[in-house]
Amino acid sequence: MVDLKTTYMGLQLKNPLIAGSSGYTETVEMMKQLQDAGAGAVVLKSIFEEEIMMEMDHTLRESGKEGFDPGVFDYYDYKIKDNYLTHYIKLIKQAKEALSIPVIASINCVSGHEWPYFAKQLEEAGADALELNVFTLPTNTTRSCAETEQLYFDLIQKIKATVSLPVSLKISYYFNNLASFIQRLSDSGIDGLVLFNRFYSPDFDIESFKVTSANVLSSPDELYLPLRWIAVMSDRVSCDLAASTGVHDSEAMIKQLLAGAQAVQIASVLYSSGVHVIKTILDGLEEWMDKKGFASVDDFRGKMAQSRSDNPELYERVQFMKYFRGMDQG
Numbered sequence: 001m002v003d004l005k006t007t008y009m010g011l012q013l014k015n016p017l018i019a020g021s022s023g024y025t026e027t028v029e030m031m032k033q034l035q036d037a038g039a040g041a042v043v044l045k046s047i048f049e050e051e052i053m054m055e056m057d058h059t060l061r062e063s064g065k066e067g068f069d070p071g072v073f074d075y076y077d078y079k080i081k082d083n084y085l086t087h088y089i090k091l092i093k094q095a096k097e098a099l100s101i102p103v104i105a106s107i108n109c110v111s112g113h114e115w116p117y118f119a120k121q122l123e124e125a126g127a128d129a130l131e132l133n134v135f136t137l138p139t140n141t142t143r144s145c146a147e148t149e150q151l152y153f154d155l156i157q158k159i160k161a162t163v164s165l166p167v168s169l170k171i172s173y174y175f176n177n178l179a180s181f182i183q184r185l186s187d188s189g190i191d192g193l194v195l196f197n198r199f200y201s202p203d204f205d206i207e208s209f210k211v212t213s214a215n216v217l218s219s220p221d222e223l224y225l226p227l228r229w230i231a232v233m234s235d236r237v238s239c240d241l242a243a244s245t246g247v248h249d250s251e252a253m254i255k256q257l258l259a260g261a262q263a264v265q266i267a268s269v270l271y272s273s274g275v276h277v278i279k280t281i282l283d284g285l286e287e288w289m290d291k292k293g294f295a296s297v298d299d300f301r302g303k304m305a306q307s308r309s310d311n312p313e314l315y316e317r318v319q320f321m322k323y324f325r326g327m328d329q330g
């Protein structure tokens with residue numbers, strides 16, 4: 001028998017497979033199914049700052065039609081945020097009652113000012129940890145990289161000063177000097193970093209000239225970007241790393257653990273294969289550990305991190321050079 005137990009941000013997990021934030025973690029019934037299928041923890045569907053802002057916008061526009069009274073702004077601001085928060089707090093409380101695995105709340109924010117207060121409420125509702133998903137596409141040509149990065153450090157500082165539960169940050173790879181940024185984030189007091197978030201992308205319908213949405217679900221080929229960065233960074237950070245994007249089977253999960261991930265999140269594969277895929281992935285992991293003679297996850301975690309490689313340059317190779325010359329010509 002192999003031992004799959006692990007810790008992630010100080011939480012005890014029966015295994016390193018986490019159901020990441022998605023529609024599958026939006027109701028307690030679905031989360032119960034994820035737990036029954038074997039998930040080590042769940043990250044709740046995020047509470048979205050943008051969604052709250054959009055509802056505010058809509059409500060204010062509607063109220064404006066009858067003659068805008070600036071006094072209503074504060075009222076709606078409070079009312080709408082309170083509705084969203086109340087609903088989310090109820091979800092956390094119900095999830096905590098129904099589940100025995102850790103429940104990680106998730107905040108998706110684009111600004112910093114009110115989220116420390118929200119985070120406190122989520123902690124009081126019983127969340128075991130908090131995952132912050134902070135991102136705006138860097139399309140603003142007047143904002144410097146340093147200014148963008150500072151938003152993250154300010155938010156972490158404010159949230160860590162407000163709550164005592166473990167906090168992780170789910171980031172994208174759209175940063176200048178990514179290794180340095182990841183390392184500085186890990187030194188900022190954050191407990192975990194999730195590499196990487198995957199974004200909704202626009203696509204074009206060339207018949208109707210409409211903007212549509214490109215692949216909502218990831219493909220297994222998307223594993224390699226986070227795999228490289230987990231392998232490069234796992235021995236250089238002072239917090240736990242969780243892998244996200246492109247994990248669709250046990251082989252992908254094993255690779256991320258070999259790269260040094262403390263935990264691995266899945267979302268798309270739940271949609272394409274159903275919750276039972278969790279058991280299939282865990283069975284595959286156990287079988288592989290058994291075959292390789294690893295008794296616990298710690299026995300092989302990080303075994304293929306860049307820092308432990310005899311050929312660290314392979315992890316930084318980006319140009320095809322001679323390797324695919326045949327393919328180029330074909």
Ligand SMILES: Cc1cc2nc3c(=O)[nH]c(=O)nc-3n(C[C@H](O)[C@H](O)[C@H](O)COP(=O)(O)O)c2cc1C
Pocket residue numbers: 020021022023045046106108133170196197198216217218219244245246247265266267268269
């Ligand atoms: C339908 C769907 C909904 C998602 N909703 C959220 C969300 O609310 N918050 C969040 O941080 N990530 C969300 N994600 C992103 C996933 O948590 C995950 O980071 C991403 O899909 C990459 O992992 P995957 O390749 O296993 O899908 C969502 C993903 C999908 C497919």
